[in-house]
Amino acid sequence: DIDKIEVLNNCRYLQIVYLQNNLISKIEGLNRLKRLEYINLALNNIERIEGLSRCESLNKLDLTVNFIDLDELHTVGSLKENSLLREVYLTGNPCTSNWEGGYRPYVIATLPQLERLDGTQITRSERIKAMQRLPELEHELAQLASVASVRKAD
Numbered sequence: 001d002i003d004k005i006e007v008l009n010n011c012r013y014l015q016i017v018y019l020q021n022n023l024i025s026k027i028e029g030l031n032r033l034k035r036l037e038y039i040n041l042a043l044n045n046i047e048r049i050e051g052l053s054r055c056e057s058l059n060k061l062d063l064t065v066n067f068i069d070l071d072e073l074h075t076v077g078s079l080k081e082n083s084l085l086r087e088v089y090l091t092g093n094p095c096t097s098n099w100e101g102g103y104r105p106y107v108i109a110t111l112p113q114l115e116r117l118d119g120t121q122i123t124r125s126e127r128i129k130a131m132q133r134l135p136e137l138e139h140e141l142a143q144l145a146s147v148a149s150v151r152k153a154d
Contacts, residue, residue: 005029020044020062027051041066042089048072053081061085065092070099071148073141077110086115099144105130106137 003023008014009032017033020042027046030036031054039055042064049068052058061079068075073095079085088111090096096103096118108114108122109130115122130137 008033015057030055038062049075049078053078055082056084058082058085060087062089063093064089067094069094069148069152070141071145071152073099073103073106074145076107079111080113083113085111085113087117087119088114089118091118094148098148099141102137102140102144105133106141109134109137 001023002019003025005019005024005026005028007029008017009029012032013035014033015035015037017030017036017039020040022044024041024044024046027041027049028051030039030051034054034056036055037057038060039052039058040062042062044066046063046066047068049063049072052061068090076088076090079088088107090103090107099106104117105126107117108127112127112131
């Protein structure tokens with residue numbers, strides 16, 4: 001099993017990377033992969049979204065079944081710079097089940113470039129409603145994040 005992303009930075013022309021079902025805990029070592037379009041990191045030990053802002057061509061990101069909880073959901077904002085990103089999968093992470101009413105609208109409002117979240121098309125009306133709720137969602141997330149941090153500490 002792979003527990004760290006290494007040596008991929010030298011493979012600058014990679015477009016697709018499959019690293020699912022490993023023990024990777026941190027998204028790193030990808031900042032020179034400007035042509036990377038799709039990365040599958042499902043079924044790993046990832047707790048936060050980071051290290052992808054330089055992947056200018058990124059179109060699809062799969063983080064299904066990792067450990068991204070509400071105290072790190074704000075890190076989805078690091079994907080704002082990925083202007084070509086259209087699909088993100090976060091199904092099976094604690095953040096999706098611990099905030100059922102807010103998770104989806106929060107991600108949609110934070111990443112306006114997305115077209116699909118967890119395999120479901122984002123409608124225009126859904127995006128408008130999410131954008132209108134963003135301040136309220138950010139406040140709610142801050143409260144839930146502190147609860148998640150305490151839960152992890154126990």
